[in-house]
Amino acid sequence: MEFIEIEYNSPRYKEMLELRQQVLRAPLGLDIYTEHLTDEADQWLFGLVADDQLMACLIAKPVDADTAKLRQMAVNPFAQGNGYGAALLKFVEQKLVEKGIRNFTLHARCTASDFYSKAGYSVQSEVFAEVGIPHVAMVKSL
Numbered sequence: 718m719e720f721i722e723i724e725y726n727s728p729r730y731k732e733m734l735e736l737r738q739q740v741l742r743a744p745l746g747l748d749i750y751t752e753h754l755t756d757e758a759d760q761w762l763f764g765l766v767a768d769d770q771l772m773a774c775l776i777a778k779p780v781d782a783d784t785a786k787l788r789q790m791a792v793n794p795f796a797q798g799n800g801y802g803a804a805l806l807k808f809v810e811q812k813l814v815e816k817g818i819r820n821f822t823l824h825a826r827c828t829a830s831d832f833y834s835k836a837g838y839s840v841q842s843e844v845f846a847e848v849g850i851p852h853v854a855m856v857k858s859l
Contacts, residue, residue, distance in 0.1 A: 718801075720808045723762035723774070733764060733774045740791040745848055761785070761813070765805045773801040775809050777818075784820040785813055790829075806836055810859060820858050827851040 723729045738749045761777040773792040777785040787809070792802045810821065824847055825833050830840060833855050842854035 718772075718804070719766045720805065721764050721766055722812075723764050725758040725762065729764060729771065730762065732771045733762065736771055736774055736791050736793060737789055740794065741789065745850065747848060761809075761816075763805060763809045763812070765801050765808070767796070767801075772796045773805045775805055777809060777813055779818075780822065783818055784822065785818045787821055787823040802832065803836060810857075814859055820856065822854065822856050824852045825855050827853060830855065 721729065723733055734749055734754075742749045756778075757776065760779070763775045763777070764771050765773040771793070773796070774789065775787060775791075776789045777787055780786050787806075790802060790806070813821070821838070823833065823838065825838070827844060827850075830853055834840075836857070838855040838857045840853045841856050844851045844853055846852070
């Protein structure tokens with residue numbers, strides 16, 4: 718298992734798009750390839766690789782000097798339940814702390830809020846709709 722930073726528009730980035738499409742968009746009838754993705758060039762892209770295959774990915778978008786919004790966490794369906802998501806989340810938090818980030822925000826699907834709660838995130842909002850499904854805003858400070 719290896720943690721990596723992914724370069725925008727690289728072959729790994731294209732693999733990341735495929736994983737996000739499969740896990741996050743296709744089940745909702747959405748297509749990631751119709752979304753505006755050029756902003757991701759200025760965001761931090763992370764992945765977890767095992768057997769030369771991207772098993773999990775996560776994006777961190779800088780908000781200000783000490784805050785980042787985590788987004789687009791996806792784990793390969795065949796690898797879910799193996800701790801890859803939790804391991805990647807911890808790695809990303811550590812890497813961002815090294816960059817001076819101390820505060821983390823995210824919009825969690827309600828079905829994933831327990832996952833983030835176990836990682837120390839707190840719900841900060843009522844339920845709201847995003848991409849047509851229920852989400853909550855969550856935060857964590859390190």
